[in-house]
Amino acid sequence: MSGIAEFSYRLPMRAGGARPGSHPGASFGSGQQFAMHGRLFDHPDPRRLDLRASLRAARDEWLVRVHLQRVAVQVVVIADVSASMQFxxxxxxLHVAADFVEALGYSAFRVGDRLGMLAFDAAERDDLFMPARTGRGTGHLLATMLRDCASRAAGRGAIEGLRRCATRLAGRQAxxxxxxxxxxxxxxxxSVLDMLVHACVVPMVVWDGAEISPPRHAPLLAVNDAESGEQRMVWLRERMRERWREGVAHRRGELADVFGAxxxxxxxxxxxxxxxxxxRYFLEMTA
Known part of the structure; x- marks a missing residue:
């Protein structure tokens, strides 16, 4: 496992749950962050007895220090396996996405989080579903499933597949x-993002270099729409190259607007x- 990439991630908000982990939690327990003083009767742990706070208390009662514990969270990958991901x-x-999932699996295992996967193309892919689980080889298993999966018939209904996957997670904190x-x-x-309002959502936009930069020396280019199967020939004049770059920048702007809202x-x-x-992405998110 030493050859697998690893990265650090943290949630930008406190997570609920009682399972110990590495993320800031919102529940009381055996943590290091002080939250408040409580009555010994309500929190029967004499090891956390605070004598000074008890002597200063208005009431004649013993007080203990109550801490917030760090918790484990559920991590879920919603993977697009439509025809365009085969480019x-x-x-x-799709293989690049599998590399990420393998690294995520190892990173989640190291901090004690559970990892699961949902996948979609024109519909939800039940054959690629994996409930959240903890294990050293979970990331490798999910990555292998993605690398070996076959794309179904091309279509433009990927948003419906994503909607069905998001419905499974609606109202959950993950x-x-x-x-x-x-x-x-x-x-x-x-509307799909609104269903995931309780979750911390990270959109991973996977693009290939050939998509975002036009060829430098090819005047005539045969293009094929992987989703619809449409084929056409494009004469790459300088104006067409400029429109190509403008289209990529426009798409970035659209994605920034939808997610930034x-x-x-x-x-x-x-x-x-x-x-x-x-x-660095998570470090900037939680700074």
């Missing part, structure tokens, strides 16, 4: 990674997963 020049975007290239209409994405910042993966960049 890639050196490695497919760390949710949405791993996709987001090459589908975004009009219904806000809910206080979410997307994380871009272009070409390969960088665990150090992922650690």
């Amino acid at each position: 890639g020049t050196r490695r497919t975007k 760390l949710v990674f949405i791993v996709s290239d987001f090459h589908w209409p975004l009009e219904q994405l806000p 809910r206080g979410i910042r997307p994380f871009y993966v272009e070409g390969g997963f960088d665990p150090e960049a992922m650690s």
Whole structure:
């Protein structure tokens, strides 16, 4: 397992739960962060007895120090396995996503969190579902499932598959990674994000270099829409190259607007997963 990438992550808010872990919690327990003084009768732990606070108390009663404990959280990956994720020049975007999932599995195991996975294309992929579990090899198992999965018929209904996956997590507190290239209409994405309002959502935008930069020397380019199967020839004049770059910038702006309206910042993966960049992302989120 030493060859697997690892990164650090923390939730930007306190998490509920009673299972000990590494994230700031909202429940009382055997933690290190002082929360308040309580009556010994309500919190019967003489080891945390505070004599000075008891002598200063208005009432004649023993007081103990009550602390907030650190807790484990549930981590869920919602992976896009539609036809466009099978595109890639050196490695497919789905394989890059699998690299991230493998690193996430090892990182979650190291801090004691449970990891699960949901997947979608035009519909929810029940064959790729994995309930949240703790284990050293969980990340490797999920990554293998993604690398070996076969895409189904192309279509433009990926948002419906994502909606069905989000419905499973509605109202739950968890760390949710949405791993996709987001090459589908975004009009219904806000309603999906609203179902995950109780979760910490991290959109992972996986793009290949050939998608975001036009070829430098190819005047005539054959393009194929992986989702619809449509094929066409494009004459790459300089104006077309400019429109290509403008389209990528416009898409970035659309994603920033949709996620930014809910206080979410997307994380871009272009070409390969960088665990150090992922650690910086969470460090900036929790700063």
